[in-house]
Amino acid sequence: MTSALRSSARPSLRRLPDSGPDLGNSLKETPMVRLLVLLELIARKDAPFTLQNLVQDTQWPKPSLHRMLAQLEASGLLQRDLKGRHYSTGQRLTRLAENVLLNSTTRAARHRVLRLLVDQAGESCNLTSFSAGEVLYLDRVETAAPLRFYLHSGSRVPAHCSATGKLFLSQMTPSQRQKLWDAGPLERFTDRTLVDIDRLDEEIAKVRGQGFAIDDEEFLPGLLCIGVLVPSLDTKDNKTNMGIALQAPKVRFSLERAMQCLPLLENAAQALSRINQSASNDEDELL
Known part of the structure; x- marks a missing residue:
């Protein structure tokens, strides 16, 4: 030095x-x-x-x-x-942050929250973060139901057509989102994928107001997902980089059923927030 x-x-x-x-x-x-x-x-x-x-x-x-x-x-x-x-x-710092999230010492505690949510709701759930303009799966617990969509920890999905992705986008300023839109045209994965920027901005504004988001066959045909953000107690603006979602085939997970599960999802998000806050307090004590 x-x-x-x-x-x-x-x-x-x-x-x-x-x-x-x-x-x-x-x-x-x-x-x-x-x-x-x-x-x-x-x-x-x-x-x-x-x-x-x-x-x-x-x-x-x-x-x-x-x-x-x-x-x-x-x-x-x-x-x-x-x-x-x-x-x-840089990419190296981004990978470092992702590895910390994927292999955090609080992972076991967070996994138990996901496991309880799956037991209560009967459907698969995942824990996500926003990384390099995409949604990164930090953890996932599968339902025991035979018909399900499999996505493992470390998977990435586009933000514009996923439930927690739209929630992460809702925390950004219009100019920040515009930089993402300027990077190239949005990919259409199904007939229901929103690729028109004006319509997507309207959807994001709706998501910001209601506090949850729905992915209704926007990424994969036949898949419905509902997500919420994990509240952050460490930032003044309440921005967070963690979300939690339930997802399942629409043949058994209708929009009505998803809304019935929303309180369970919100309770799990609060439990995860407390785990994150406890870990942060422990680090402060060590320092």
Whole structure:
């Protein structure tokens, strides 16, 4: 690490807004900790950012931040746009985040919540997050019913035609969603897939207002899915990157039946939120 990062004139490692626990004076001189704090701040950003943005957020010396960003970019944790001014998370950092979610120490506790929901509702359920514009399956519990659709942990599905995907999209600003739409035409998977942007925006607004979402044969023919977000207690804007959904063949899981299961789904989401909050509190105590 460079001598600039070892300088005794560096500012204190102050607590960043909503960035996690204060790491304390005993750790503030450690260059590795400074990199981790910077990554933690970057992970909370929902749009590309500049070096000057980080200078304003951290009040750290601009040359030091520039060198830290260069290290993170060289390692694949960050990437820059074509003009070279804006940074965003790199593929390596995205994979790291996905692996943490897929193999979290709270996975067993969360899996028990999914198992209970399947026992109560009688249908398969999955736990998801939003990653690189798609819905990532973090965990899944299958029903014992012989007729079912199989999707394993680690599977990815498009956001625009999945229940929790539409919920994740509903948390984004119109400009953030537009960047996704500009990436290319939306793929039509069935006759019911929404690919018209105006109609999809109307659906997303409806989802935001009602607090749940339905996938009615929009991704796979004959499949109906209902989903809700897992509430986050750690962010001021209540944005979350975790959703839970029930899905089953329409021959036995009608829209009416799905709505009957909504309270069970919401109870499971609250239980998952408490697990996440408990894990966060435990980490704070360790620090």
